[in-house]
Amino acid sequence: MSMKQTNVWKFFSSVKLAIWLLAIIAVVSLIGTFIAQNEEPAFYITRYGQYGYSALLKTGLTNLYGSWWFILLLISLSLNLTVCLLNRLSLKGRQLGTLICHISILVILLGALIGMLFGQKGYVKINKAQEAGAFETDRGQVNLGFSVRLDDFIYNENIDPKEKLLVYPHTQEGPDLKTSSSFGVGVLAEIPTEIGSEREIANTGYKVRILRYMPDFVMDTSTKEVSNRSAKANNPAIEVELKGKDGALQEKFWVFARYPDMHQSKTDKFNFIYNWVGRRPKDFISKVTVIKNGRKMISRDIRVNFPLKFEGYAFFQASYDTEGLNWTGLKVVNDPGVGIVYLGFILFILGLSIRFYISPFMRISQK
């Protein structure tokens, strides 16, 4: 009996099987979106109890998409695809698009397999002014063959337009910042908190200028020295310069977002409120240099969406030191299958276009 007559072959040449497999994979994938994947045991125990966690673990539901039975489903689909391709489809005009679509799925799965078998992915943490020559993966440490030095890490924030220094007459209580009802009522000036920003306070003749900003203000009580403790906005504060009517410097003082009663202005004329609404990140930039055999090869900025690529490895901006901005966390990937997957994508789109638009168009124009 030839191969094509065996029951196994017949089984895999069924489109009904394909439809069933698609449906089963869809349902199973759905489950994986409701049960969080690859979390710590404690996470599951909290939600599902000890027995629940054991059950999930044993059935592979904690790592569903990597479990043996999910992979078996994908293998079955691939076999199904391959047999159907060999049996049913040919390069004849009408079927060209369909053929390309189905081959492309196999190409995508092949690329994914290659990536899974031969790819490396991991993580490296680099401190400022230091270099790393290897990165950590699930399968242990991998040496790069070169090193990456973090020259600097830059964190920029966007200042929200609602973040302002509000100036009220001294006699008036500041607004209740928890309700917005009295906000802005009676305010003499609203100063944007960019460094250097300067405004007049209504018609009083006084001027205010923003000198410094610190997200985590702290003062040494003995030396009275002020410093910024971390990059986290635990105690946002701005240093303000108040100039009097004749233009001469009057005083400099700090205003605190979280402590509206504590501003240090000694002039009794005004009440200063620092309206803080939080700042959103603007950029995370790791400025790095690649060093190989003692020589500087390239210097680049790594940001989200702009990885560094060198000798088959790609470095992605993943995390950073939120306290002191002293280190950066880079994800490191070497995936030899990516190009093949992309080829599969292009083929699929091509196949779909041919099947639904180009072939029918050609048939119509031939008539």
Added chain:
Amino acid sequence: MRSILLNIAFAAYFLAMVFYFIEMFFRHKALPLLARVFALCAVVSLAAYTVMRWQIAGRPPFSNMFESLVLFALAIGLALLFVDLRYKVKNVSSLVALLGLLALGYASFLDKEITPLLPALKSNWLTIHVLTCFIGYAALTVGFVSGLVILFKKGEIATLDTVSYKIIAFGFLFLTLGIVTGAVWANYAWGTYWSWDPKETWSLITWFIYAIYLHTRFVKGWKGRKAAWLAVIGFLAMLFTYFGVNYLLSGLHSYA
């Protein structure tokens, strides 16, 4: 200025829906014309709004739920006009207009403030990924409505069935483009083209359902009511992909 455009779009959408609805029961030359004029008005207002917001923000206006809903309403309006002019299926048009109206209505409750992009969204892929996804979503929405009408209609459904199939094929192509551009972008941003996160997974589930629609149609001869059921189920999966994932599940993708 900008919210005037949104209000005009909302009113125009509403009027388009009303005239399409009336057209289902009365014949008069003016009815389809009025409906189309108002639908076009809604589309133009939304397009103008999008362009203005893009200019003012200095970046593509596709970064959060509000902005994506406006785009969705715009895409639905375009799909509506296309299907109406090409196939003239009255029952479908009024319902599609209603859905566009609902999208815009929902948007009106959300914060319209223009906020700067988070670093992860600062990429040229943002535009193409979002556009292809929403063109796909709009087409699949029309496919859903056609399917729904088929399920409720007694009598001849051949035209509806053809419309449904053709718009779903178009939607499937763009859904594929949306998933693919998303994967390529993910590879630039996070180093991996597929991480089975809820948004990615649900978009794949949606894609599988429409793949099943196409296979049952071509190989099993499932047309008319049977295909319509799949169009409805696919749309429900699409809704979950768009809204459900954001509001009910958590993950990297919680922007829009």
